[in-house]
Amino acid sequence: METKAGYRTKAREQLLTYMKSSHGEHHTAAEIREHFEAEGAPIGMATIYRQLERFVDEGTIQKYTLGPGESACYAYIEKTEQCVSHFHCRCEDCGRLIHLDCEELREIRTHLVRHHGFEWNVGKTVFYGLCDQCRKSRMIRAMEEKTE
Amino acid sequence: METKAGYRTKAREQLLTYMKSSHGEHHTAAEIREHFEAEGAPIGMATIYRQLERFVDEGTIQKYTLGPGESACYAYIEKTEQCVSHFHCRCEDCGRLIHLDCEELREIRTHLVRHHGFEWNVGKTVFYGLCDQCRKSRMIRAMEEKTE
DNA sequence: TTGCGTGCAAAGGTTTTGCATGGCA
DNA sequence: TGCCATGCAAAACCTTTGCACGCAA
Numbered sequence: 119m120e121t122k123a124g125y126r127t128k129a130r131e132q133l134l135t136y137m138k139s140s141h142g143e144h145h146t147a148a149e150i151r152e153h154f155e156a157e158g159a160p161i162g163m164a165t166i167y168r169q170l171e172r173f174v175d176e177g178t179i180q181k182y183t184l185g186p187g188e189s190a191c192y193a194y195i196e197k198t199e200q201c202v203s204h205f206h207c208r209c210e211d212c213g214r215l216i217h218l219d220c221e222e223l224r225e226i227r228t229h230l231v232r233h234h235g236f237e238w239n240v241g242k243t244v245f246y247g248l249c250d251q252c253r254k255s256r257m258i259r260a261m262e263e264k265t266e
Numbered sequence: 267m268e269t270k271a272g273y274r275t276k277a278r279e280q281l282l283t284y285m286k287s288s289h290g291e292h293h294t295a296a297e298i299r300e301h302f303e304a305e306g307a308p309i310g311m312a313t314i315y316r317q318l319e320r321f322v323d324e325g326t327i328q329k330y331t332l333g334p335g336e337s338a339c340y341a342y343i344e345k346t347e348q349c350v351s352h353f354h355c356r357c358e359d360c361g362r363l364i365h366l367d368c369e370e371l372r373e374i375r376t377h378l379v380r381h382h383g384f385e386w387n388v389g390k391t392v393f394y395g396l397c398d399q400c401r402k403s404r405m406i407r408a409m410e411e412k413t414e
Numbered sequence: 415t416t417g418c419g420t421g422c423a424a425a426g427g428t429t430t431t432g433c434a435t436g437g438c439a
Numbered sequence: 440t441g442c443c444a445t446g447c448a449a450a451a452c453c454t455t456t457g458c459a460c461g462c463a464a
Contacts, residue, residue, distance in 0.1 A: 125438050125443055147428080162446045167429065169444090183333040187454060189428065190334050207384050216384070222377050229370050235398030236355050236364070242394040250383030273463050275419055295453080310421045315454065317419090335429060337453065 124172065129161050133169050137179060137194040144182060144215060146189035180241045184208060207245040211252035272320065277309050281317050285327060285342040292330060292363055294337035328389045332356060339363065355393040359400035
């Protein structure tokens with residue numbers, strides 16, 4: 119259960135500070151790299167991936183898998199919320215990642231483990247679908263096509 | 267709305283037949299390639315991806331995105347079930363992809379669109395977590411560590 | 415005959431790894 | 440001092456694309 123200590127290096131501190139300051143925002147490895155490059159304190163891609171992986175193992179950062187070929191997203195986890203009532207929806211049209219707070223979904227977690235023996239990792243799961251805007255846009259488009 | 271007809275080629279027919287015969291089982295592009303290679307009727311990777319993409323667009327096949335770096339999975343969709351009450355759970359320990367039929371989860375779909383305006387694409391979403399076996403294994407391991 | 419489908423090879427993008435160097439404890 | 444972390448470059452991996460050829464309609 120114990121995680122080996124590991125050193126407190128400059129890159130590690132910078133990364134954690136940045137992720138914390140992002141306040142729940144998700145970033146790709148590439149975005150993170152660009153940020154530090156712009157700051158004039160570049161960090162190598164390998165280091166970013168290696169440190170992010172450590173943070174994920176330690177439970178400090180959550181990794182979101184969006185699609186193959188697409189970069190994974192990383193977000194800092196507030197110790198207090200611990201991601202149980204925090205859901206993520208990904209719009210397939212506009213690509214937005216939407217945060218959702220919902221009691222009903224929390225109940226699903228209980229249901230899944232009680233009735234199906236599956237302990238759902240809410241934080242890692244992404245719901246795919248259409249956001250409100252894009253859903254409406256599609257409906258409008260469909261109507262216009264009918265009119266033609 | 268109309269999909270351009272497209273030709274009925276040998277590769278296309280073979281692919282569809284195989285996916286249908288797999289009876290809901292999911293396969294990666296690489297697995298599919300190996301299957302036809304073993305049969306002595308190899309199909310090029312590019313063709314496999316291009317045809318699978320067409321089937322996905324046509325709604326005949328569902329694509330599952332598991333993780334970056336990991337291959338996507340593809341499965342044939344029975345027209346009748348149309349994937350509304352069919353959920354997929356991925357065990358983070360053993361990697362198994364578990365199929366789940368559950369009424370309660372269907373209700374969530376209604377809730378999401380009514381209260382959050384989000385039209386959930388059930389078929390594409392994968393629930394990450396721990397399956398029953400692995401959850402128990404972890405508990406046992408945790409107890410043993412305590413005993414030491 | 416027309417144009418889509420196929421296969422190969424090459425390119426694309428993200429993530430991982432090997433290795434020498436540099437920094438933490 | 441002894442490891443661990445870093446950075447670079449190269450590799451690994453899955454997927455997509457360009458192009459010439461072949462096959463469906």
